[in-house]
Amino acid sequence: MVDTTQMGTPPRKTSLTHSSAQVARRKRKDVVLQGFGIAAILIAFSVLFILVASLVRTGYTAFVQTHVTLEVFVDPGEISEEGLPRGGFRDVLTAALLENLPEADPDEDARAVRNILSNGAQFDLRDRVVADPSLIGQTITLTAPVSDPFDQLNKGGVNRETPEDQRRVNNQEVAWFDTLAEAGLISTPFNIGLFTHADSRFPELAGLKGAIVGSFWALLTCFVISFPIGIGAAIYLEEFAPRNRMSDFIEVNINNLAAVPSVVFGLLALAVFLNWFGLPRSAPFVGGMTLALMTMPTIIIATRAALKAVPPSIREAALGVGASKQQVVFGHVLPLAMPGILTGTIIGLAQALGETAPLLLIGMNAFITSAASSPFDASTALPTQIFIWADSPERGFVSRTSAAILVLLGFLVTMNAIAIYLRNKFERRW
Amino acid sequence: MNDMRLTERNMTDQKIKMQARGVDVFYGDTQAIKTVDVDIQDKTVTAFIGPSGCGKSTFLRCLNRMNDTIDVCRVTGDIRLDEEDIYDPRVDPVQLRAKVGMVFQKPNPFPKSIYDNVAYGPRIHGLATNKAELDEIVEKSLRRAAIWDEAKDRLDQPGTGLSGGQQQRLCIARAVATNPEVLLMDEPCSALDPIATAQVEELIDELRERFSVVIVTHSMQQAARVSQKTAFFHLGELVEFGETSQIFTNPQDTRTESYITGRIG
Ligand SMILES: Nc1ncnc2c1ncn2[C@@H]1O[C@H](COP(=O)(O)OP(=O)(O)OP(=O)(O)O)[C@@H](O)[C@H]1O
Numbered sequence A: 001m002v003d004t005t006q007m008g009t010p011p012r013k014t015s016l017t018h019s020s021a022q023v024a025r026r027k028r029k030d031v032v033l034q035g036f037g038i039a040a041i042l043i044a045f046s047v048l049f050i051l052v053a054s055l056v057r058t059g060y061t062a063f064v065q066t067h068v069t070l071e072v073f074v075d076p077g078e079i080s081e082e083g084l085p086r087g088g089f090r091d092v093l094t095a096a097l098l099e100n101l102p103e104a105d106p107d108e109d110a111r112a113v114r115n116i117l118s119n120g121a122q123f124d125l126r127d128r129v130v131a132d133p134s135l136i137g138q139t140i141t142l143t144a145p146v147s148d149p150f151d152q153l154n155k156g157g158v159n160r161e162t163p164e165d166q167r168r169v170n171n172q173e174v175a176w177f178d179t180l181a182e183a184g185l186i187s188t189p190f191n192i193g194l195f196t197h198a199d200s201r202f203p204e205l206a207g208l209k210g211a212i213v214g215s216f217w218a219l220l221t222c223f224v225i226s227f228p229i230g231i232g233a234a235i236y237l238e239e240f241a242p243r244n245r246m247s248d249f250i251e252v253n254i255n256n257l258a259a260v261p262s263v264v265f266g267l268l269a270l271a272v273f274l275n276w277f278g279l280p281r282s283a284p285f286v287g288g289m290t291l292a293l294m295t296m297p298t299i300i301i302a303t304r305a306a307l308k309a310v311p312p313s314i315r316e317a318a319l320g321v322g323a324s325k326q327q328v329v330f331g332h333v334l335p336l337a338m339p340g341i342l343t344g345t346i347i348g349l350a351q352a353l354g355e356t357a358p359l360l361l362i363g364m365n366a367f368i369t370s371a372a373s374s375p376f377d378a379s380t381a382l383p384t385q386i387f388i389w390a391d392s393p394e395r396g397f398v399s400r401t402s403a404a405i406l407v408l409l410g411f412l413v414t415m416n417a418i419a420i421y422l423r424n425k426f427e428r429r430w
Numbered sequence B: 001m002n003d004m005r006l007t008e009r010n011m012t013d014q015k016i017k018m019q020a021r022g023v024d025v026f027y028g029d030t031q032a033i034k035t036v037d038v039d040i041q042d043k044t045v046t047a048f049i050g051p052s053g054c055g056k057s058t059f060l061r062c063l064n065r066m067n068d069t070i071d072v073c074r075v076t077g078d079i080r081l082d083e084e085d086i087y088d089p090r091v092d093p094v095q096l097r098a099k100v101g102m103v104f105q106k107p108n109p110f111p112k113s114i115y116d117n118v119a120y121g122p123r124i125h126g127l128a129t130n131k132a133e134l135d136e137i138v139e140k141s142l143r144r145a146a147i148w149d150e151a152k153d154r155l156d157q158p159g160t161g162l163s164g165g166q167q168q169r170l171c172i173a174r175a176v177a178t179n180p181e182v183l184l185m186d187e188p189c190s191a192l193d194p195i196a197t198a199q200v201e202e203l204i205d206e207l208r209e210r211f212s213v214v215i216v217t218h219s220m221q222q223a224a225r226v227s228q229k230t231a232f233f234h235l236g237e238l239v240e241f242g243e244t245s246q247i248f249t250n251p252q253d254t255r256t257e258s259y260i261t262g263r264i265g
């Protein structure tokens, strides 16, 4: 009941246009808080910008590759049909180079001239001739990568002003290269090999195919294992498990599991999968199982959150028309939670894609020059390939390391973009 | 209050559809319902009224065992549907809820098409053997819920796209589609405007010809308009239960009188 109005103190007179001291103080606090927020965002963005910019600066040269185009006479004297796949492919190529370098001595300089070409050029030629032996005796046009020192020379990685004895290419080699360039034989196309070649000792031949394929198999294994198990566990815990000490205990430990450093999972995998079960070393399948151990808690947590977010009114509606618990969960709750589950899964997989430590421990940092054709073949993965290349001294690997990081970041950004897209597309308002 | 209708309404004594005896409900240690005895007659609208928090919803949810889904909730006592104990361990709550349908306070259509909303119950209970039969059930239910005209051209559109009042009628259609014997409604009109409310009330009156309806309401006028029996709850107790006309014109308990004249609650 409201009594008569209280007339004790007269109402304070305030003006709307003049802010009192208290209001001014409050306003100042707002401004300061906003300032901190903006500063934090600026710092975060500039760090990100510096990271990407430095990667692009060192990595962009790896996305193109210097090639030389030669008219090659497939000399029947060197290469015979019966001898295939053996033959003097290297000598044939050297001869073709010498043809274009009149100043070089065919006898004395043959070795040095040969080194202009990548070691892989002879195999390119061999593959072509093996595929079509009728080429023997003909003159064919071959575009082949040059070796790393000349690639660097072309891309500006070698300073011509530095004294000759401190340079990786001597004056004579520079002159030869310039001759080839003047003849219009040097080209710098997009480096397809970066994506179609596996690893190699020669930086100009090394590519990411093996790593990408390895990461693909590992992620596929990880998904196939962690998605059903993670969702199953989450559904059971969230919808069916009785709430008691046991389920609390499990819940706490799932959260703990999500916080375990990945190297520990690697050690576990080494001990259990490799030493105990005797699974193959370096195999993406084992890598995927290891990553699944880490992804599973993420998926369980994301799934439970998504299931919890489904409004209880939907469950009541379904129960109210006589749906069984299982019909409610699988017919109504799970479909509504799916976008959230998928988002969580993709983010979990993106984490797994960048995970390095556990893969190092199970030997996925081996030097492997062919892409895995099954998840059980030895392979590298993107992050371990970066690790290997970062350890290699050649200049060509420095830019390739940055390029590989950019490729990895590209995959991660794509996956996160898909997750955000899914979340927005299926976002529901109740 | 429509006293004309109230007084001229004559009670044909229907057989008892649901019977509650000595029902206690506990949430953990707190008792929400204290020894309640109620008879729900067939083909009758029974209204539950009472101040907020007195246990109307709790008791209503005992009648189709919706309280089973709340972990801390414990129900004791005896509730029978057609002489059968619904809390018998052999009873499957799923089958019970097919017979005792429910409409909730907030319209809660599935985020599916209007058609699928209504067809869901018949589908899971196998009430239709083919598409034509199902179509027929859907149409009949939508007609019964007085929403057929608005919905017939947009059956494949999501039920969540309807207005609040239409959604609530869709939910009623969904509940009716399983052919329940008892329909429980927990404040079905609280989210509706007066026009939609009038439509739903009219609907309840029609539904009474087929099954018994139990409705929780905060509106005394609504209780008086639609119900033949009224139960007044207070602090978890059933204070008074009788003919609606008698409760509103001649309450026996002073608490009932205070409540309907607006002095408590
Ligand atoms: N899930 C629950 N857990 C614990 N206590 C509950 C729960 N649901 C209801 N209660 C308590 O039980 C009592 C009765 O609640 P109930 O919802 O049945 O009231 P009501 O009569 O329907 O009220 P209203 O008219 O506001 O809907 C209240 O004291 C409430 O706090």
Ligand SMILES: [Mg+2]
Pocket (backbone or CB within 6 Å): B056, B057, B058, B186
């Ligand atoms: Mg209620």
